[in-house]
Amino acid sequence: MESYLQKVLRYKVPQESPLPACKKSLDEEETKYSLKTESITFNESVINDFHDSLTDSISEGTESNFIQKVPVLSCAPNRHNRSDMTQAFFTAVKQNSYEACKTMLEKFTNGEPLIDINYILADNEAALHIAAREGFLKVCEAIMDYADSPQINIRNENMQTPLHLSCENGHLKIAQLLARSGADLNSIDKNGNTPLHLASRAGHGIIVSWLLSRGPNILIKNNIGKTAEEVSDEIISTLYHKYLKRTITLPGPSISECLKSEAKRVRINDLVEEKSKGQISYEDFIGISQLGKGSFGEVYLVSKQDSGLLYAMKVLRKEKVIAQNLIRYALTERNVLSYIRHPFIVSLNFAFQTSDKLFLVLDYCPGGDLASHLLLEKKFTEQRAKIYLCEILLALEELHRRDIIFRDLKPDNIVLDKEGHALLTDFGLSKEGVYDNSAAKSFCGSVAYLAPEMINRNGHGKAVDWYLLGVLFYEMVIGVPPYFSSNKDELINNIQRGKLKIPASLSVEAKELIKDLLQRDPCRRLGAMKDAQEIKQHVFFKGVNWDMVYRRELKPPIPIIQPVPNTRISSDRLYGDAMSNESTRIKGWTFIADDLII
Numbered sequence: 001m002e003s004y005l006q007k008v009l010r011y012k013v014p015q016e017s018p019l020p021a022c023k024k025s026l027d028e029e030e031t032k033y034s035l036k037t038e039s040i041t042f043n044e045s046v047i048n049d050f051h052d053s054l055t056d057s058i059s060e061g062t063e064s065n066f067i068q069k070v071p072v073l074s075c076a077p078n079r080h081n082r083s084d085m086t087q088a089f090f091t092a093v094k095q096n097s098y099e100a101c102k103t104m105l106e107k108f109t110n111g112e113p114l115i116d117i118n119y120i121l122a123d124n125e126a127a128l129h130i131a132a133r134e135g136f137l138k139v140c141e142a143i144m145d146y147a148d149s150p151q152i153n154i155r156n157e158n159m160q161t162p163l164h165l166s167c168e169n170g171h172l173k174i175a176q177l178l179a180r181s182g183a184d185l186n187s188i189d190k191n192g193n194t195p196l197h198l199a200s201r202a203g204h205g206i207i208v209s210w211l212l213s214r215g216p217n218i219l220i221k222n223n224i225g226k227t228a229e230e231v232s233d234e235i236i237s238t239l240y241h242k243y244l245k246r247t248i249t250l251p252g253p254s255i256s257e258c259l260k261s262e263a264k265r266v267r268i269n270d271l272v273e274e275k276s277k278g279q280i281s282y283e284d285f286i287g288i289s290q291l292g293k294g295s296f297g298e299v300y301l302v303s304k305q306d307s308g309l310l311y312a313m314k315v316l317r318k319e320k321v322i323a324q325n326l327i328r329y330a331l332t333e334r335n336v337l338s339y340i341r342h343p344f345i346v347s348l349n350f351a352f353q354t355s356d357k358l359f360l361v362l363d364y365c366p367g368g369d370l371a372s373h374l375l376l377e378k379k380f381t382e383q384r385a386k387i388y389l390c391e392i393l394l395a396l397e398e399l400h401r402r403d404i405i406f407r408d409l410k411p412d413n414i415v416l417d418k419e420g421h422a423l424l425t426d427f428g429l430s431k432e433g434v435y436d437n438s439a440a441k442s443f444c445g446s447v448a449y450l451a452p453e454m455i456n457r458n459g460h461g462k463a464v465d466w467y468l469l470g471v472l473f474y475e476m477v478i479g480v481p482p483y484f485s486s487n488k489d490e491l492i493n494n495i496q497r498g499k500l501k502i503p504a505s506l507s508v509e510a511k512e513l514i515k516d517l518l519q520r521d522p523c524r525r526l527g528a529m530k531d532a533q534e535i536k537q538h539v540f541f542k543g544v545n546w547d548m549v550y551r552r553e554l555k556p557p558i559p560i561i562q563p564v565p566n567t568r569i570s571s572d573r574l575y576g577d578a579m580s581n582e583s584t585r586i587k588g589w590t591f592i593a594d595d596l597i598i
């Protein structure tokens with residue numbers, strides 16, 4: 001028989017949930033776009049909607065004259081609409097209009113993004129070049145967060161990448177964002193200059209120091225035979241001396257070796273382009289066992305044929321994803337995971353597809369998910385819960401910094417790596433709008449993990465994640481989620497207006513934190529004003545060294561790792577119809593992480 005706790009953890013909103021119908025479903029939104037097989041054709045209402053959405057978005061910003069400068073979009077039939085959109089997008093980028101950029105980047109029809117993010121404008125630049133050169137951080141973030149497969153190392157006519165331009169023009173935060181997203185620190189432009197050359201020559205000391213801390217190849221010489229240090233003035237030169245003093249000097253490779261390896265690297269980059277066009281496939285992985293099950297498919301333990309390395313492979317059934325109009329959410333998961341590298345967020349290594357399934361190959365976390373640990377152990381000590389809480393708080397902080405709301409925080413979506421550190425997994429289908437889709441209710445997580453504003457449909461922002469962090473903390477230290485009732489209606493009612501019961505045995509600080517995070521009014525909730533910063537300063541976290549947390553220096557209990565079973569999952573079960581079928585192909589899905597291409 002199912003235990004009390006199992007019930008709590010597995011209590012999903014059933015299809016016939018009495019929650020009121022949403023204002024506008026995803027179905028409505030997406031079917032307004034009529035996509036013909038080759039050319040994109042819009043009807044007048046789409047153009048008006050698009051125009052309206054721009055007006056809406058700019059009304060909040062400061063760019064009040066933006067709309068006059070956006071090219072007027074003509075009506076169907078018109079083969080040029082996608083390029084009109086792209087032109088409009090370039091205008092928004094030049095206007096530094098984050099909202100307008102985000103709005104346009106979010107437009108998809110049948111899995112096709114409307115904006116071609118890697119389009120090179122007549123003056124030989126992509127949008128990311130412009131934003132990186134001009135220092136438009138939010139626009140860069142919009143591109144990284146919402147665009148479909150932006151090429152981070154895209155070249156302009158001078159063979160410069162966006163990182164070259166941000167470094168040359170002194171935009172540290174953009175350079176950091178690009179580096180985190182996989183920008184190549186050692187790429188060379190037409191004149192043989194690396195980003196370090198350009199920052200050094202322009203005298204941007206802070207950028208030079210930061211680049212040096214990332215360990216670039218400082219021996220690369222440009223076309224006139226100078227290293228980055230040699231193009232620096234005296235002040236910048238002292239930064240190199242400091243760096244070299246701190247770095248243990250090993251007998252380094254000769255310069256010609258460096259150049260040889262640079263040439264090899266450039267060839268490898270070509271290979272990346274080649275491979276990312278689709279050379280990773282189901283034939284590369286062997287299924288070992290099932291790790292878990294989600295709403296759209298299963299998660300399997302797999303091994304990569306050539307390296308023998310283990311991964312967790314998440315399988316999404318296209319049929320289900322397409323039927324519920326969720327392609328763009330699946331793409332969001334793939335996109336978010338493809339560029340985020342964070343100690344407490346599961347990394348994506350590969351993505352590929354067969355004709356009926358989508359596959360995400362993630363780092364394997366062998367310690368199991370927190371839901372299973374809670375089932376076995378009932379609850380954790382405050383000290384242990386605090387470690388997980390600190391780590392997940394940093395993961396959420398990173399997502400919020402990128403304007404991503406996780407929304408689906410629950411013990412099932414937190415997995416432990418072999419050292420016992422907690423990582424967020426499952427970015428799919430928990431994005432904006434999904435909860436409003438009546439067809440999507442069944443996968444919206446356990447009812448106990450719904451914030452009051454989600455139930456009331458008042459609209460929700462980042463504060464929703466802080467409420468759910470409170471629910472998680474409560475469950476970790478008390479053993480059941482707050483307001484629990486085995487009756488679904490009562491549970492919903494309790495979340496909205498029940499009295500919060502906290503056992504006296506908890507520390508005063510823990511009780512305070514729970515109350516502050518479970519504040520029903522999102523505006524008064526801890527984190528509402530200064531997001532993660534505010535939570536980190538709560539008395540419960542007094543004495544926590546957040547840099548140590550980030551460096552994974554806290555010591556959670558080491559999980560008992562089960563040996564890899566000696567089993568095989570048949571490829572029929574894993575891959576379904578492996579034949580490639582262009583009609584069901586989802587563009588922009590295939591992915592290979594940069595650090596995995598050799």
Ligand SMILES: Nc1ncnc2c1ncn2[C@@H]1O[C@H](COP(=O)(O)OP(=O)(O)OP(=O)(O)O)[C@@H](O)[C@H]1O
Nearest residue numbers: 292293294295296299312363364365369412425426
């Ligand atoms: N990287 C991983 N390593 C080990 N196990 C994992 C990993 N990712 C997921 N799992 C296991 O698979 C289960 C389901 O994963 P996940 O939540 O991503 O699926 P899902 O289809 O998105 O679920 P849902 O949308 O219903 O929440 C997790 O609860 C966990 O047990």
